[in-house]
Amino acid sequence: MLSEQFQELNVADFFYKNKDLVGFDSPHKATYMIVRELVENSLDACDGHRILPDVRVTLSRVEGEGGQERYHIKIVDNGIGVPLEAVPYAFGKVLFGSKYSMRQNRGTFGLGGKMSMLYGQITANSRVTITTSQGGNKIYTFELSTDIRTNTPIIYRRDEADNKSHFRGVKIEFDFEGDYGKARDKIIEYFYETAMILPYAQLTFIDPNGTLLFYPRITEKMPNPPVETQPHPHGVDLELLKRMMAANPHTSLQVFLSKNFQRVGERTAKAFLKSNGFDPHMEVSQLSTRQLTKLVTALREYPDFLPPDPSCLSPIGEELLREGIKRLLSPEHVVVTTRPARAYEGNPFIVEVGIAYGGAIMPPDKPGKVQLYRFANKIPLLYDEYSDVSMAVIQSINWNQYKVKLDEAPIAFITHICSTKVPYKTAGKEYVAARPEVEKEIDLAIKQAARELRVQLSRMEKAEYRERRTEVLRKYLSMMASFSTFLAEKTKEPDIDSLLREGGVKKRRKGAVQLVDDPPEDEFKEKGKA
Amino acid sequence: MERNTDRSEFARKALKDLGISIYNQMEEGRFPEVMIPSRQTNNIYYDPKLEQYxxxxxxxxxxxxxxxxxxxxxxxxxxxxxxxELIDYDRVSTLRDLFYMSKNIDINFATQQESDEAVYDLEALLSMPRESFNIFPHDRGAIFGDLTVRYRVKGFKDSLINLTDNPDGVNIGPALDNAELVKTTADKVIAIEKGAIFIQMIREKVHEKxxxxxxxxxxQASRSARLLIRRLNEELGLPVYILTDCDVWGAHISMVIISGSVNSAHITGLNTPSAKWLGFWPTDINRYKVPTMKMKELDWKRLAELKADPRYKEKFWKEQLDAFERLGLKAELEAFSSKNKSVSQTFLVETYIPEKLKELGAI
Incomplete structure (x- = not known):
């Protein structure tokens, strides 16, 4: 297992030397990343297991002797917790990942969370304190850090106590050097948008100034958690294949494929192998490097595999998306669309879109500006929105046909892409690349929602028109009632309320003022024209 | 119109009928409506029998x-x-005044044109001129001669007035418009385009001569003036002669008195079909050898317009327009002063008018 150790070393070391590449490139950016990564791990530990999330974050300043400001972060969740024996590895060792399965998660293998702790260790020489229980009788507390050189946990303290309060979840605490002043806006925006996409979560954040940000849960409905599935053959790469084979070295190719990949049965495996010139009975360990490369290419390109199974995805769903948007944007209209699952390169994905219009939403303050809230796997994307595929799609649509003036309308867009592998453009998970398959789905979703919006807007226009009409009719009819009473030399005015209420008796031309030489009815050529 | 009936009574009755119709429609739970003769150009025709639009x-x-x-x-x-209200309280108003009155109530006339349109619509609907419901143009025009009238206006009721009483003539206003024409010794009416010539003719006692x-x-004669001319013709049986400058505009002043204007096609009873253009005709130019002027661009344009008007197809009028076209000249009534022997004996009164009246068989 020499090669695996080599990789483990590399990961911790790699992060140590390249923290800017993964979003920790300045104290304020690191502050934002730490909050975000820890919150996402906590949320995964909750809603990934049908637990309604309750996540509390406290950030406080630590008195130091000058230099960069130091902070103490404490995050508590009510997730499934971590089993005692897994704690040191879950928090004290940077893992590259060992699962060969697919499932929609916020982060990949909890890497970001561990990097956050590592950042604290590097900048503030801080140990991490972990308190966890899975809800049993015992609660465990660890104090640990990571040996960067060997990528192994160093345990300083390990306590066990009675879980009197029936705590379940994880509490993490450590120090780091950061800059909350500059990170504040993004962190608050992060919680705001997270509350939008997760109306079933309860989020609490107390910032270093003592300001409380609290988003209560507004619904107890949750989307179904993603089901773990095997990888789809279209999505394999050489590394993944090698690792999978290393775990099953003595099986035949046919069995290996059918046991380890979704949408591949024995018959499909056989047909695939034959059509690509492989012997189905060959042992996987016998494959030469060249054959291995050829197999990867063939798996990715074989057209007869069924599309990927979307049960590994967990979209928010139209109802919850609507709730979340209503709660935070308070618009007059909300339209939402959840598209059916599609796939790119063996990675299933689902696009969800919401359009909010009117109400508390303000029109853009300058032309070309678009209010767009982007989400990927239930996490908000806060940077580089104008590079994002959703923005490109919105700007390419001809909005006139949806009765929307993009530069003037009080309109906001919400896009959510969930996938086992969101096609981020950069390592920092800031924006989604314009993969044609993804772009097309976003386009279809937005247009579908826009059509519904147009229906709602014109319905509203009609209702407004009716209201205006009644108003105008009332005004002038009451004048006519008064004038005609005067002209007819009567005392009591005719009743116009019933006229307005009942819309008038069916018209009979005969009742109109009879003029000298009035032509017969069928000769009214100019009826209605004035 | 019947001889000497009070127009106000007709109007009052028509307005009441309109009110009753609207009132009843609303009482019956229907949206009230009226049908108004269309005043669009595609609904305006020249009626050769009535000799008007x-x-x-x-x-x-x-x-x-x-x-x-x-x-x-x-x-x-x-x-x-x-x-x-105007009829009931014996008040008069003008189109302009009406527009300002509308500011009292939230009836939303955007411009005077809009309130004018409403007046025209009511004229068309009731088939009567707005003077009938006491909306008058600003006074324009005057009358002088032996005519006795009895006013119907409150406060002046039953007083008989002779129209020779005022040496400058009497304004043709609302009161006169609806006055009873009691008696006259005159046997003709001469309408003159110009105030100065009118005064001059009073001084030269043309009315007596x-x-x-x-x-x-x-x-251009106001509607009140036209109405009065018609009444003199219709009620008192006086033939009407019209004296204008010798230009296309003068010709048309006569024509409007004779057969009305396109603008008031929705009202009958404003024109006097038997009236005659006494002069100054273009065919008179060579005969009388008075100073002339060349026709200007505007005159030519107007001439072309008149030539397209069906009323000018008649032989006499066609000849006159052709004469303008042939000569390219115009002249004013004052041009006859070039032939005056003295200021008290003008060629116009001494020679031109009697010759013309003779020519038309009036004397």
Whole structure:
């Protein structure tokens, strides 16, 4: 297992030397990343297991002797917790990942969370304190850090106590050097948008100034958690294949494929192998490097595999998306669309879109500006929105046909892409690349929602028109009632309320003022024209 | 119109009928509507029998059920209401005045043109001129001659007035318009385009010399003046002669008195079909050898317009227009002064008018 150790070393070391590449490139950016990564791990530990999330974050300043400001972060969740024996590895060792399965998660293998702790260790020489229980009788507390050189946990303290309060979840605490002043806006925006996409979560954040940000849960409905599935053959790469084979070295190719990949049965495996010139009975360990490369290419390109199974995805769903948007944007209209699952390169994905219009939403303050809230796997994307595929799609649509003036309308867009592998453009998970398959789905979703919006807007226009009409009719009819009473030399005015209420008796031309030489009815050529 | 009937009574009755119709429609739970003869150009025809422009059969329905009609309909009824008040209280108003009155109430005339339109609609609907419901143009025109009238205006009722009493003539105003024409010794009416010539003719006692009632139209005759001319013709049986400058504009001043204007095609009873253009004709230019002027661009343009008008197809009028075209000249009535022997004996009165009256068989 020499090669695996080599990789483990590399990961911790790699992060140590390249923290800017993964979003920790300045104290304020690191502050934002730490909050975000820890919150996402906590949320995964909750809603990934049908637990309604309750996540509390406290950030406080630590008195130091000058230099960069130091902070103490404490995050508590009510997730499934971590089993005692897994704690040191879950928090004290940077893992590259060992699962060969697919499932929609916020982060990949909890890497970001561990990097956050590592950042604290590097900048503030801080140990991490972990308190966890899975809800049993015992609660465990660890104090640990990571040996960067060997990528192994160093345990300083390990306590066990009675879980009197029936705590379940994880509490993490450590120090780091950061800059909350500059990170504040993004962190608050992060919680705001997270509350939008997760109306079933309860989020609490107390910032270093003592300001409380609290988003209560507004619904107890949750989307179904993603089901773990095997990888789809279209999505394999050489590394993944090698690792999978290393775990099953003595099986035949046919069995290996059918046991380890979704949408591949024995018959499909056989047909695939034959059509690509492989012997189905060959042992996987016998494959030469060249054959291995050829197999990867063939798996990715074989057209007869069924599309990927979307049960590994967990979209928010139209109802919850609507709730979340209503709660935070308070618009007059909300339209939402959840598209059916599609796939790119063996990675299933689902696009969800919401359009909010009117109400508390303000029109853009300058032309070309678009209010767009982007989400990927239930996490908000806060940077580089104008590079994002959703923005490109919105700007390419001809909005006139949806009765929307993009530069003037009080309109906001919400896009959510969930996938086992969101096609981020950069390592920092800031924006989604314009993969044609993804772009097309976003386009279809937005247009579908826009059509519904147009229906709602014109319905509203009609209702407004009716209201205006009644108003105008009332005004002038009451004048006519008064004038005609005067002209007819009567005392009591005719009743116009019933006229307005009942819309008038069916018209009979005969009742109109009879003029000298009035032509017969069928000769009214100019009826209605004035 | 019957001889010497009070127009106000007709108007009052018509306005009441309109009110009852609207009132009843609303009482019966229907959106009220009226049908108004269309005043669009495609509904205006020249009626050779009536010798005037008239409206065709096309009707416009104004229904309160239509949100676009409800305002004009209410405006129309407001004008009707004001008309009734004007009659009831014996007051008069003008189109301009009416527009300002509308500011008292939220009836929303955007411009005077809009309130004018409402008045025209009411005229068309009731088939009577707005003077009938006491909306008058500003006074224009005057009358002088042996005519005795009895006013119907409150405070002046039953007083008999002779129109020779005022040496400058009497303004043709609302009171005169609806006055009873009691008696006259005159046997003709001479309408003159110009105020200065009118005064000059009074001083030269043209009314006595020719036994005529003189009327100053001050350019294009106002509707009141036209109405009065018609009444003199219709009620007192006086033939009417019109004296204008020798230009296309003068010709048309005569024509409007004779057969009305396109603008008032929706009202009958304003024209005097038997009236005659006494002069100054273009065919008189060579005969009298007076100073002339060349026709200007505007004159030529107007000439072309008149030539297209069906009323000018008649032999006499066609000859006159052809004469303008052939000569390219015009002349004013004052041009006859070049032949005056003295200021008290003008060529116009001494020579031209009697010759022309003779020519037309009036004396």
């Amino acid at each position: 008239v409206l065709g059969d096309k009707r416009v329905v104004r229904s309160a059920d239509n949100v676009k009609h409800v305002k004009p309909l209410a405006q129309l009824l407001w004008v009707a209401r004001i008309g009734k 020719f036994n005529a009632i003189l009327i100053d139209t001050t350019g």
